[in-house]
Amino acid sequence: MDIGSAALVVIDMQNGFVNERSRHAVPAVSDLVAQWTAAGRPVIFTRYFNYPDSPYERFFQWRRLQGPPETAIVPELADAAARAQAVVDKTGYTLFTLQAAELVRGGGWTDLVFCGIATESCVLKSAADAFEHGYAPWIVTDACASDAGPDVHAAGLVVARRLIGTGQLVTADHVVDQLAAYAGAPVLE
Numbered sequence: 001m002d003i004g005s006a007a008l009v010v011i012d013m014q015n016g017f018v019n020e021r022s023r024h025a026v027p028a029v030s031d032l033v034a035q036w037t038a039a040g041r042p043v044i045f046t047r048y049f050n051y052p053d054s055p056y057e058r059f060f061q062w063r064r065l066q067g068p069p070e071t072a073i074v075p076e077l078a079d080a081a082a083r084a085q086a087v088v089d090k091t092g093y094t095l096f097t098l099q100a101a102e103l104v105r106g107g108g109w110t111d112l113v114f115c116g117i118a119t120e121s122c123v124l125k126s127a128a129d130a131f132e133h134g135y136a137p138w139i140v141t142d143a144c145a146s147d148a149g150p151d152v153h154a155a156g157l158v159v160a161r162r163l164i165g166t167g168q169l170v171t172a173d174h175v176v177d178q179l180a181a182y183a184g185a186p187v188l189e
Helices: 025-038 055-060 075-083 098-107 119-132 150-164 172-184
Strands: 006-011 043-048 086-090 111-117 136-145
Touching (some): 006 119, 025 043, 025 111, 043 075, 043 098, 043 119, 119 136, 136 172
């Protein structure tokens, strides 16, 4: 993981995705964002919006997350999102909207470190798309969750290992160690 060329991507930490099965991810993501920010590295948040007659409505009959309070970033992360490099609004699973693709390209980032909700959908799709766009994707396994529960979270990680590589799944402790090593690295002039 090249911390000096990495951005932390916080996927869909919104009220509508946080429930009794995913709530444990909120403090884990909050801690990771705080550590990442303290190291002076860029953070991007994504925010999902559903809409009338979306594929989610048509194929799943799923009509949630069409407005506040469901679409709002959880209160524990609202200030961090307000200070983030960007908040990318999206209507599909992936980070890679036109805005985000330009943001990543313009930032010169080679590594994208993903955390958030839901592991098996938006986190997984964003990481797989990063892989296919030539970026090094990293999924912070203990700073992700599924609003469908731990079995679905685990299934998402199984698929992630197949799509982006086992070595690309890391823990928050691993990321914090990488941040500490980066912060302690001598500056060459």
